Amino acid sequence: MKNFKNLFLSLIVIFIFELTFSKIANAAACTATNGVYSESEIKSGCEILPELYEVIIYKIYFCTSEPTTPTTSSTVDLTNCVQIFNNDNGATASTFQNQSNNLTGTYFRPPNGTYTHGYAMMDNIFNLKASLEIDGSMDGQAGGSGVFCRTAEASGSYTKGSGAHSNDSICSDTDEAAGTYVETLTHFGTQSDAWQNTSIVNNINGTTASIKGILVDENGHLAANEGEVDKFEGFTTFADPITINKNTIAITLSFNIGVATTLASAGGDKIYMAVGPFSAIFTATQRAR
Secondary structure, eight states: OHHHHHHHHHHHHHHHHSSOOOSSTTOEEOOEETTEEOHHHHHHOEEEOOSEEEEEEEEEEEESSOOBOOBTTBOOBOTTEEEEEEEEEEEEEEEOTTOOOOOSSEEOOOOSEEEEEEEEEEEEEEEEEOEEEEEEEEEESSSOEEEEEEEOSEEEEEOSSSOSOSOOEEEESSOOOOOOEEEEEOOOSOTTSOOOSEEEEOSGGGSSOEEEEEEEOTTSSBOSSGGGOOEEEEEEEEEEEEEEOTTEEEEEEEEOSOOOEEEEESSTTEEEEEEOOOOEEEEEEEOOO
16 A cells, blocks of 8 residues: 555645646746855746645545536536545645655555546645745845745735735844745736636646646635635646556656745845745556566
8 A cells, every 4th residue: 555655645746736826927946056046036036946845635536537627516527537545634745855745544546447637636725834045135024134035934825815925934144944834825826817716737847748726615616706715626637647457566756846935026125935836747667577
């Protein structure tokens, strides 16, 4: 069972981190010189690797065809899917670079077969911890100033209705431990976009893989407005079908270059720090015949 837990985690990170939370359109990875990041680049918008990124997972399914997505009056149709993980109370997935993480819950080995799609139900609340050194002094939204900036021990929401949070960062002249910032997501677009309850990313990493994120209400229906958002559902089309058979012995999880903390200017010299996208892939290992 341990090997299949790695499979579950890898599916999860694909759902979470390949989705575009487009607060900064087309933001690229920040560059660092000897571990020091550029103030001007941050103010233009870029992304860095966090120390910690957490999300709560409830259910994961493998599917033999694309599930029908929910509408404002119906839930997702999982007729052609099999459940592979469940935790009604939610299991916390703590994701680190080059590490896997076993979720607490009930696992189900998928029947032998070929799976082309996946589905996951998650919370729309994310935990983020990140810190960095900058080549110029910046101001924290929650206080302080200096060349060392980090996430604050606080919480806030990213919404269309009330805008982005303004308490996510602390800066100082000394390198100190980052706090855990808890972000609630109820809008996929930038602040200038109309409210978006759906986000779609195609041709992931130059492949045929695609991903769709949907914000749903407490009944599992597509949220009709921001106030209804209760959870987050992820749908993915695999670049290559996943084959599970009697010879499947392990699942390998690997990360691409990690960028899951969005940085930007919050006006003047203030630094904005929030959740961003991440990339991951997984492959099934078959027993040599």
